[in-house]
Amino acid sequence: MENENGTKKYEFSYWIKPDIAESSLGDVQNEIKNFIEKSGGGTIKEKGIIRENLAYPIKHYGYGFLKVSLIEFAPVKMDEFRKYLKLNANILRYNIGTADDIDIIQIKEFKKIVNESQKIKSAAIEIEGVREGEGKKASDIPPEASVVHQAPEKEKITLEDVDKKLEEILGREI
Template sequence: MRKYEMMVIARPDLDEAGLQALSDKIAELITSNGGTVESQDAWKKQRLAYEIKHLREGFYSVFNFTGEPRTANELNRVLKITDEVVRFLIVRPAE
């Protein structure tokens, strides 16, 4: 199993329930593909460095998880088509 770190920027118009649903969806994707969620930072609203999809703000969260490469590939596939996600990045942290 490899360690991964994923940063997600969600739409700023989501409410608390929407953010929780998105967190649950991401955690379910990780666990259903053989991974485990190590930690997740709380959602924090911040101003974006530049406009993305006509948005100036977004909710940021960082997920640390372990999994196989297929776990990261499936997350990448699903998050690309998830409307609530503005941008995301999955990286393998330095060992």
Template sequence: MQLRKYESFFILDPDLPEDAHQSVGEKMRGVVESGGGTIVSYVPWGKKKLAYPVKKKTYGYYVLMEFASGSDLIAELERNMRLDERVLKFITVKLDDEFDPEAEKEKAPRTVPADDSDEEPAALRRDEEEGEEDEEDEEDEE
């Protein structure tokens, strides 16, 4: 069967102890591996504030898991996540139609992104935009 590359991003209950988070991770990894998939990476992002409350919780423990598997495994994985009370929310996105294990080795290890506070990323600073209007044809005015 053709392996595709996916990523699963899910939120765990933040009030659970750390070993509970790990056991959920192990369970999900087990689901993927027993279904013939391979885990590419498993990165816990840690506790973050949610944009809106989910199941009365204002924080969530985010985890990002990249893996390769067949397409029918996704349904099984998502069924497991839906049944597990410790998982608040999840999303699975297909990253690539083909999985190339060789290409994975070259890639840098995934890391947790820097904590995003309210500061804007440098590339998107607002003052860049302003003052760029070029006044053309001003001599037309009488």
């Protein structure tokens, strides 16, 4: 949904390389902000830069500095903005998504939701053994019930057993 001045709202997040001194993180942020303003856009809302571990290495880095902003930008200049970000040596990765009248997702709230869902999953695994015995409380279940069942151990097969089976199948002695 474009505004009257031809701009659209975007949620823009980017990872800054960790080998940059923390004192110069503001310079990288200002470079990007200046580019947005020169291109006719602007920053509506932004969150501070935070140090975060990456889910997987990006360009051999295990962590980086994350910046999330809500920006206004002209869609016709978006390709130029993406090229600028790709060529910027300080940016590990970026993400731009349309933000039709939404606010920036709170990173801490997101982590809280993820932690709660993990707790729910672990509780579901624990309760899995309760389904057969309706009306039981989790405290009534013996500790062995929440243990994941393992497959029974198979008999060890010796080389002699293999030879006997081959003789039986082939009908001759080996």
